[in-house]
Amino acid sequence: QKEVEQNSGPLSVPEGAIASLNCTYSDRGSQSFFWYRQYSGKSPELIMSIYSNGDKEDGRFTAQLNKASQYVSLLIRDSQPSDSATYLCAVNMLKSNFGNEKLTFGTGTRLTIIP
């Protein structure tokens, strides 16, 4: 089992609809969870971070965390063509003595918004 698992896609969603991206992780002790957006040929851009169970909303984006089931999801409401990108899920799998976080990344889900 991969430590952080995502469906590679491609996931196609009509413009204006809700895009739902999922991520599961293997380490039950994981503490922090992140979603990054990566356009083709560019570096990842942080969209959301979530640390506790439940939902966290930021504009059109909502991150959902369920630690008991070991999954985290990202919902994109009112999807736009500019949302077409690869979305990377990252999980804190280890805490160092200094408190910084070593992240483990999934391979990403490629999302395409169809106009």
Place this chain on the structure above:
Amino acid sequence: DGGITQSPKYLFRKEGQNVTLSCEQNLNHDAMYWYRQDPGQGLRLIYYSQIVNDFQKGDIAEGYSVSREKKESFPLTVTSAQKNPTAFYLCASSIRRGSQYFGPGTRLTVL
């Protein structure tokens, strides 16, 4: 403007050469990281540093070396011992317990 810069954007290496990738940040972040990304794969951690003059190996450190002489700078050297260095290299930084932010990346190609 605060941010993370990486140079060069594109780098070509001949077989047997060592090359150094630059990463600088003016965000006053304590921690810095180097990742490698290959097509169809997630980011893999090469090295990370939490404070000046200290760094730890990540998951794929063989064939790479780093230094952290200044808080702002974390250069990565790809040595000739790295057998398959062609990849997209990403530098990131963070405050303690904070989210990681990425630089624009360096695309390395072996000729």
